[in-house]
Amino acid sequence: MIQRYVENIEKTVASSSIVLSSNVQKHFGPALETVYLKGHLLIIDSSILEIVIFATESRKTLSIEKYRLNYMSSTGQMLFRYDNAPHHPEIDTYPHHKHTSDKIVPSTMPSLKDIPNEISAIIFGR
Numbered sequence: 153m154i155q156r157y158v159e160n161i162e163k164t165v166a167s168s169s170i171v172l173s174s175n176v177q178k179h180f181g182p183a184l185e186t187v188y189l190k191g192h193l194l195i196i197d198s199s200i201l202e203i204v205i206f207a208t209e210s211r212k213t214l215s216i217e218k219y220r221l222n223y224m225s226s227t228g229q230m231l232f233r234y235d236n237a238p239h240h241p242e243i244d245t246y247p248h249h250k251h252t253s254d255k256i257v258p259s260t261m262p263s264l265k266d267i268p269n270e271i272s273a274i275i276f277g278r
Contacts, residue, residue, distance in 0.1 A: 153209045154180065154187050161189070161264055168268045170196050170275070176203060185209050197275050198226035201267065219261055223271060229253075231274060234262055 158178055165174050176191030189205040202222040208215050220235040231253065238247040243258050250259035262270070 153212060153214050154184050154207060157207060157214055158187055158189070164264050164268075165193060168193075170268050170272055172196055195271060195275070199231070199271070199275070200224050200226075201271065203264075216261060221262070221264075221267060223267075223274075232270070234259060236261065 161176075165171055165176070172194045174191065174193045176189055176193075179188040179190075180186065186206070186208050189203060189207075191203055193201040193203070195201060200223070202220070202224070204218070204220040204222075205216060206218040208217055216236075218236060220233065220237070222233040222235075223231045225231055230251065233251040235249065235251070236247045240246060240249050240256055243249045243256065245258040245260055248258075248260050250257050
């Protein structure tokens with residue numbers, strides 16, 4: 153299940169028309185029961201999406217224990233970040249939330265298939 157999850161991420165990244173290149177390292181647990189993904193995607197406008205995901209598999213169920221999807225402009229300005237760091241208990245979706253340039257909003261972890269659409273909307277002003 154963990155390997156399939158990683159393969160789906162790799163396919164999603166490879167098929168995205170806005171990703172110029174990717175450098176995502178995969179570190180699997182000894183029995184393939186965990187995976188730690190860390191790296192970045194270079195987007196067509198030289199912006200960067202940093203990805204950090206720690207997932208576990210138990211009883212044929214995949215759980216995302218920790219994640220951070222941090223999208224930055226080419227100058228390093230944070231445009232948005234999704235994460236589940238437990239530092240905003242006032243958010244309805246705690247610990248899941250989204251940072252924008254000026255606020256923190258309730259959110260769940262987005263699918264990596266949805267992130268390119270969100271980035272495209274920013275790049276192309278849709």
